[in-house]
Amino acid sequence: MAFHFSFISKISDISSAQWQALAQNAGPFLQHGFLSLLESTECVGEATGWQPMHLIIYDDNVPIAAMPGYIKYDSYGEYVFDHSWANAYHQYGYSYYPKWISAIPFTPVTGPRLLLADHVKEDVVRTYAAQAIDTLAQQNISSAHILFPPLKCAGAAVTAGYLKRVNVQFQWHNYDYQHFDDFLAALTSRKRKALRKSRQQLSAANVTIKRYTGADISAPEQDFFYLCYQQTYLKRSGHNGYLSEGFFKGLFATMAENMLLVVAYQDENPVASALFLYDATGLYGRYWGSLVEIDGLHFECCYFQGIEFAIEKKQPLFNPGTQGEHKILRGFEPIYCVSFHKLFAPAFHHAVSNFLYQETPAMVEYYHQAAEVLPFNNTFLPNLKTMKTPDVHMDNRETKQRNDK
Template identity: 45%
Template structure:
């Protein structure tokens, strides 16, 4: 079995790709990747050249891996800038590299999917050959759930740990049920933050994908873009991406506007898949007290409760999530690099993993939940 490189996600049948994926996970479905490519968000010019791999036999898709040939490390959320600098100081080229990930989306999910171990091994073996030939400096697979771990270890990949903060719906029937699980001081703080929003005359309007037309996405885009402009960056995603996303992944879309009267003052995009709500992009053109916490956290919690979803992944960053009931969760990525660099990275990751585990353990003590004695 010889892996096949795709120049575009459209080079593989959408139904076959999604059937093998076999998961209600929006970030690797054919439509999501198609929206990224057709909008121009991922392409050679943006430094995200599609290089997806599949293994086929007798017209049947046996294995797949979303893959990009990267000319930089932006938009990944697992930082390897120091590795790149060290390799280039040694007189070597770090870019291009191969990256398996959901672009611009630090969300856990499947990465290498195969019908049998032989097909998965063939796919990884093909990447090993390209690495050994010097076509790329390194191989990276980000935010996987773990089903690939044993095979990656067998092929000499290195595990890296990270920490995110996720909220879990413990069978709550309403937001007050969540508050009842928290200590009295935190309950008071949560209510104060939410009251500040009401005092500013702000209410919220949720829209599903079916309720969102092109005009709605044009209205949302300035909020998304503002978050990047405030940091002096260009937005990763063009307006067309969101229109295509809604076209191809309509059932997953949850769009939220914060309204002051009939005027939208902030917007946030969420995607739903399986038992999880994913908070993705938010922005506000003006400053409102506590609006970020309400829009990005509390509204998402309530949406999880309303839809019976078990988990809320609100994004990559933030200890500010911890004190609002988002629990520290270990994430993982996997890496294989050119000899010389590989050994140095292995030593670094050994120390880093211990530090990440200790950080997660300490973070647990800051959660707002009541102790058994309360």
């Protein structure tokens, strides 16, 4: 093996075929087309605080591994909140930015971050990738961060000197449901009645829902969706959103077969819309907006329509987006998600280690509290195919012990 690496400033520096050979089964957001659209429509770039800097590892001249990466000049659009760390740097007269992150911009969805060719040995390449990232310390980069990788990567990341941060999201799992009524039957009577009542109220308000996929997503539906998307950000943040109309137009043109668009109509006029991406790995709810306020409309468009679609398409899971305890009572189970962090200045790395050691138990407690209020009935609960809860605090305990020596 003759490994060497490079950091590329645009994803077009590697061909789509070469990237796709590494990104098989990596989910829709790591496809060359998705990442390329972010760059070509200038949704990412130095002016946005997301400067592409993807890591490519070669064996001779053949790409065998890749990590999507960005130089960041702020912490917006990451969903792993480290502003207090940046403030600490500032207080001591240092700069936390720029930093390097491996992540999908504006997309807090767990998935692989190190993309590998089928024939390579994962442990060998992981070690080399960690060494390659460490060279960023020589380029005035304060730190390296890997956001929303699989939990199973924790051991290798900690061995490479990274700190693990734990958070909780909510995800729907498909327990071999054949119909939406099977999912309803798994809920407690009270929750089942509440869901049916919500749908009846929408019907009484003359609200109808349509789902569009593939070539059925026509230009009028696309335009209406983007109007809704803009409205959401205008209400919340006073701007039109991180992603441009050109990005979504390109997405509809190139990835429509991986897209579900839900549109709500009242008196036959479109009033709300939600956009999902999907492939064999699962269904992912990402973007939503509404022009009117109607009780239950958000839950119907963003959650229950997604669940129905996932059951019909036999999707293994449905990730509806980040945050929101309200998802629990609608059948979404808590799951751990993680990020890994290496601060190149030892004193700051040690300080963050202590911070995470104190933060993690609160996340574990939150996870267990959420699991206690799942809305499934006593008949169904024993059949939940949940794995044994991992000891997510273990790595941080061991890291603290090392640091304290």
